[in-house]
Amino acid sequence: MVEKQTVINKPAPARILEKIQETNRITTFQFAVPGVQPVPGQFFMVWIPGVDEIPMSVSGMDTERGIYEISVSAIGDATRALCAKNPGDLIGIRGPFGNGFNLNTGGEAACVIAGGVGMAAVRPIILDFLKRGKPLVVINAARTQKELLYHAFFEKNLVLETSYFTSTDDGSCGEKCFGHERFSRLLDGNRITVGKVYTCGPEIMMRHVSMVCEKHGLQLEASLERMMRCGSGLCGLCAMDPSGLLVCKDGPVFDGSVLKTLTEFGNYARDFSGKKIYFKK
Known part of the structure; x- marks a missing residue:
């Protein structure tokens, strides 16, 4: 019998514990939500008092301590208001909601492809695979090197041009191309061998990733x-x-x-x- 997941249906007050400026536009917030256990791919509804409530992917999770993270791109009124908050400020949390990723790869290596802030949704997969020593390839795409989310962490914990690849629109880091183009070239050049793909980012990119996966007979999950x-x-x-x-x-x-x-x-x-x-x- 599958244990039913605990879901908070009314905004629970959560105090911001830590604020990390990841890039010029993206900020990570850490907060505690006792009693819930989200899985990679799920999201919280985040209430910014006096402004709005918005869905945010869980980008980091310590289920033992009940501490979670969201990475926010300041692109609208609500996200800008959220990014202006600081440690000690209160937000409201509902959830977790939705269906997450299936982390069973059948023993084959996985490839995670993300563009921009989309990397936030798939980061828990990467952290889980690294913790368990599972074979993994990561493709990180953004407009510029400065906008590559979690780039320093990946450089430290993965091997550049072996298990970690980048692409940027301006060519400032990695190849000058889109994420799906880098993925396709790596497969065609037999530089990577994977059986399952996880992706999140601009939907045009994900659509192209799906076509590449179909061409090569690869399993795919997209957020x-x-x-x-x-x-x-x-x-x-x-x-x-x-x-x-x-x-x-x-x-x-x-x-x-x-x-x-x-x-x-x-x-x-x-x-x-x-x-x-x-x-x-």
Whole structure:
């Protein structure tokens, strides 16, 4: 019998314990939430008092001590307000919500591909695999070297150009290309051998990653992002076309077989009014 996960359904006050400036735009916050045990890929609904409540992937987890992390990119009113907070300030936490990643790779090496702040969602996979000594390849993509999330940690704990690869839009670190292009070249050049792929980042990138995985017969799991209010499947704001699968409840992690059925994947998302916003290709 599977033990039911404890979920906080009303915002629980959580005091910020630590604030880390990862890049110019991305900040990591550490806080304590006793009594919950999120798994890699799940998210919290984070309440910024007087501003808004937003979904944030759990980017770090110490389940024994009940201490968790989120990494926030300051791109909107709520995230900017959150990034302005400091240790000692209070936020509200609900969750954890959603389905996480399946960390069973069948004994084969895994490849984690992330772009920008998308690395936050897949970081717990990397930390878990490193802790257990499981074979792993990481591809970190961003616009510039300064925007490569957790870059210093990966350089220290992985082997550059062997188990850790980078790509940047301007060529300031690694190859001048997108993350999916680096992934494809590494496979085609027989520089990496993997059986399963985990990805999060710009959806256009993830769509291309899915096509590369299909070409090479690789398992894939991707973490998607959509507008949401409730986090628990009630509001329907994050429903995906054409099936109505909910990112907050059925996702945010979907495997390759499901992604192929989602006509909006890699094409568009919806704003709070339900209007389609097409991705720039």
